Amino acid sequence: MSKEKILEGLQVIVSDLAQQADGHQIQSRIFLSQGFNKLATKYAEHAEEERGYVEKCIDRIIDLGGEVKLEAKKAGVVCKSPVDWVKYDLQVSKDGLAWLGELVEEARTDYTTFDILKEYYQDEEEDMYWGEAQLELIEKIGEQNWILQQL
Numbered sequence: 001m002s003k004e005k006i007l008e009g010l011q012v013i014v015s016d017l018a019q020q021a022d023g024h025q026i027q028s029r030i031f032l033s034q035g036f037n038k039l040a041t042k043y044a045e046h047a048e049e050e051r052g053y054v055e056k057c058i059d060r061i062i063d064l065g066g067e068v069k070l071e072a073k074k075a076g077v078v079c080k081s082p083v084d085w086v087k088y089d090l091q092v093s094k095d096g097l098a099w100l101g102e103l104v105e106e107a108r109t110d111y112t113t114f115d116i117l118k119e120y121y122q123d124e125e126e127d128m129y130w131g132e133a134q135l136e137l138i139e140k141i142g143e144q145n146w147i148l149q150q151l
Contacts, residue, residue, distance in 0.1 A: 005103075006106060007064060010060055017053055017057070025044065064113075087131075101121065
């Protein structure tokens with residue numbers, strides 16, 4: 001186990017997941033303005049959940065004696081189309097899981113960090129499965145029928 005790699009990974013989660021939580025909150029408000037109440041609620045709750053993981057990672061960095069940084073955020077994607085958003089968010093989950101899996105493996109002997117990362121990984125995996133299921137449903141019932149279900 002490399003403490004430095006774990007601290008770097010936790011900091012990446014803090015920075016990137018805080019950005020992602022903000023993006024999900026923005027998407028929630030956009031969906032609400034469009035009348036997509038189910039999607040608005042889902043992404044508002046998701047943003048809060050992500051902020052919880054950010055807090056856990058900040059606390060763990062502190063516990064490990066690391067220095068928490070407030071890093072600059074890059075511009076994020078915002079979509080007006082719910083279908084475009086689901087596609088984008090699914091790809092973010094897939095990309096994130098590939099990277100996160102390596103970090104989970106790195107932390108396997110640091111049980112506290114491992115538990116935090118494993119829980120976060122499982123949550124992201126669930127998000128990926130949800131996105132895949134939604135795109136399969138869109139393909140089966142059509143985009144307009146799916147959109148009607150989101151009202």
